[in-house]
Amino acid sequence: MARKKAQRSSFGRVRQKGKRWYAEYTGPDGAIHTPGHSFANKIDADGWIATERRLIDLDAWEPPKSRRAKEEASGETVGQWLDRFHDLLEQRPIPLVPSTMQLYCRLARVRITEPSGPGAEDKDVCSLRDIPLAKLTKADVYRWWDGVQRCYPSAHTLNQQAHKRLKAACAGAVEREMIDANPVDIKEAGKRVQTKEKYLPTDAEIAAILEHVPARYRALTSLMLHHGLRIGEAIALEREDVEVEHQPGASVPRVTVRIKQNAQRISGDNGVYMMVQPPKTRAGYREVPIMAADVPIFLEHLEKYAPGVPTVLRTTEGVRSAVLLSTTASGKMVMDTSYRSVLARTKEAAGVSPDIDPHTGRNWLITRLAEQGAHLKEIGRLLGQDDVTTILNVYLKVRAERTTSLMEKVSMTLED
Numbered sequence: 001m002a003r004k005k006a007q008r009s010s011f012g013r014v015r016q017k018g019k020r021w022y023a024e025y026t027g028p029d030g031a032i033h034t035p036g037h038s039f040a041n042k043i044d045a046d047g048w049i050a051t052e053r054r055l056i057d058l059d060a061w062e063p064p065k066s067r068r069a070k071e072e073a074s075g076e077t078v079g080q081w082l083d084r085f086h087d088l089l090e091q092r093p094i095p096l097v098p099s100t101m102q103l104y105c106r107l108a109r110v111r112i113t114e115p116s117g118p119g120a121e122d123k124d125v126c127s128l129r130d131i132p133l134a135k136l137t138k139a140d141v142y143r144w145w146d147g148v149q150r151c152y153p154s155a156h157t158l159n160q161q162a163h164k165r166l167k168a169a170c171a172g173a174v175e176r177e178m179i180d181a182n183p184v185d186i187k188e189a190g191k192r193v194q195t196k197e198k199y200l201p202t203d204a205e206i207a208a209i210l211e212h213v214p215a216r217y218r219a220l221t222s223l224m225l226h227h228g229l230r231i232g233e234a235i236a237l238e239r240e241d242v243e244v245e246h247q248p249g250a251s252v253p254r255v256t257v258r259i260k261q262n263a264q265r266i267s268g269d270n271g272v273y274m275m276v277q278p279p280k281t282r283a284g285y286r287e288v289p290i291m292a293a294d295v296p297i298f299l300e301h302l303e304k305y306a307p308g309v310p311t312v313l314r315t316t317e318g319v320r321s322a323v324l325l326s327t328t329a330s331g332k333m334v335m336d337t338s339y340r341s342v343l344a345r346t347k348e349a350a351g352v353s354p355d356i357d358p359h360t361g362r363n364w365l366i367t368r369l370a371e372q373g374a375h376l377k378e379i380g381r382l383l384g385q386d387d388v389t390t391i392l393n394v395y396l397k398v399r400a401e402r403t404t405s406l407m408e409k410v411s412m413t414l415e416d
Contacts, residue, residue, distance in 0.1 A: 012049040014042060021045040025052060033064050066177040070134050078136055078166075079113040079129030081178075085169040097277040098316060099264030104165055111148055111162035118151035125151055133173060138183040141166070145186050163189035198363050199355035201225070206364065208350035209343075210297070217342055219301035220326045220334070222294045223257070225361035228383045229288065232262035234358075235334050236276050239306050239323040242298070255290040255298050257325075259384060261315075265336055274333050276315040283386035301325075 012025030020038035023045040027033045033052070039045040055061040076084075086105050089096055096104070110116050112129050119125035124147030131140055148159050167184040174182050206225045213221045223234040237257060245254040262284070263274040279285055290298055309331055310321035328334055340358070347356055362383060369379050380386055 011053045014045040014049065016042070023048050025049060027052075027063065028056060028061060029063070031063070035064055036068055063177070066180075069177040070179070076133050076178075077129060078131050078133050081133045081173060082108045082113060082129075082166070082169050085172050088172070097264070097280065098266055098275050099277065100280070102266060107158070107162045107165045108169075111152075111159065112144075112166065115151075119148065122147050122151050133170075134179060136170070136179070136183050138185070141184050142186065145189060160189050199353060199360050200363050200367060201353065201356050201360050205350070205352040205356060206361075208352055209346055209356070212350040213346040214342065215300075216305050216329065217326070217334075217339065218297050219305075220339065221343070221346075222290075222297050224358045225356075225364065226291060226294055227257075227288050228362045228365035229257075229259070230262060230362075230384075231336050231339065231358040232264050233259050233279075233284075233384070235274065235326065235336065235339070236261045236263040237325040239302075239308065239325055242302070242325055244299070244302070252292055252295045253299075255295050257288050257290065259284060259286050259288065263333065263336075266314075272335075273314055274335060276313050278316070279384065281384075281386055283380065284384045286381060286384050288382060 012023060014021055014023045016022075017038075020040070021042050021044070022034070022038050024032055024034045035048050039048070052061070052064070086101070086108065089104070090101060095101070111119065111125070115122070115125045124143045128140060128144040145159075145163065148162070149156075152159055163184065163186060167182065170179065170182045170184045173179045209225065210218060210221060220234050223229040223237070224231060237259075241258040241260065243256045243258070245256070247254060259279070261276050261278055263276050266273055266275040305327075306323070306325055308323050311324050311327055311331055311333055312319060312321055313324075313333065324333060326334055328338070343356075343358065344354075347354060366379055366383060369382070
């Protein structure tokens with residue numbers, strides 16, 4: 001059947017296509033608007049046009065698409081939207097890595113949809129999830145935040161992260177025109193928390209740890225404490241990522257490791273396991289030269305503990321086999337929790353500070369590189385850290401003996 005000519009009125013137009021009728025008009029915003037569906041007859045199409053015109057005349061108009069989104073949201077609670085919002089994140093063309101996705105869902109669950117501990121019995125904390133998204137107000141959000149702070153006073157960072165997830169979800173609702181404005185904007189929740197300063201290990205402490213740690217884990221420990229690798233990066237290194245280059249006349253070969261992935265602990269239906277995934281940022285892809293003093297550790301490790309037997313890995317691309325640089329005695333990937341237990345026993349045996357953890361090696365390396373005159377960009381490249389502010393404010397420390405040395409140098413410049 002030929003398409004019938006559109007019939008115009010003083011406002012909008014209706015047209016027939018097949019057996020259905022379609023309506024549209026140009027709104028006050030200059031855009032063309034439709035009802036989002038067709039009509040069975042012309043009378044209904046004309047009626048819709050007339051209703052829209054009346055809304056404009058009464059100054060009560062907003063785009064039909066926005067009204068439809070709000071109607072849809074009116075029956076969806078904050079908790080339901082949070083779940084759906086995270087599902088939508090997983091469906092993106094380039095989804096977030098599994099560990100990040102799991103963190104986001106956990107934050108929403110333990111503070112909003114299924115509060116744990118004291119919050120499970122607190123009305124202010126629990127009520128947020130059941131509020132219709134379209135009716136969520138700033139007062140509701142503040143009531144939830146006050147309850148969270150009251151129930152979890154020592155977990156401010158986690159509370160802030162949960163607030164950030166709620167804010168992101170509501171921003172997504174605004175983009176989809178489900179709500180007019182984002183009611184989540186608590187200034188206190190955005191303030192940086194003054195956390196305990198990271199411990200800066202001494203050279204002697206790291207040396208003692210390397211001496212006492214079981215030989216199988218010595219190279220892994222060197223990668224973290226002397227070379228600044230994150231624990232997931234060190235665990236996920238494959239044998240092919242280690243290059244040994246013998247140089248003429250050199251007493252020891254040059255060893256370089258290539259960072260191309262990391263391993264993160266995931267809790268799923270099949271239990272807890274390590275998931276291999278790509279770095280979160282481009283800065284994470286890098287090459288790190290091994291210090292000459294630690295090269296013997298790696299040569300011994302390659303000879304004794306990297307025999308070339310493949311390990312089955314779970315990755316974001318599926319299951320595959322690879323020869324890892326470090327494994328357990330049974331040939332499996334090292335769990336981060338297992339390594340932390342090994343390190344805890346080693347610290348006790350070595351008699352060093354209990355505040356040393358796998359991440360403090362980044363503090364040590366950044367500080368020593370800065371003392372050697374390295375530029376912040378150079379430090380960031382070695383550490384896989386593209387945020388210069390984080391390097392300055394979080395990792396960079398000043399050794400006590402360094403200040404004494406500097407003052408001695410100043411003293412030497414003074415005239416008698």
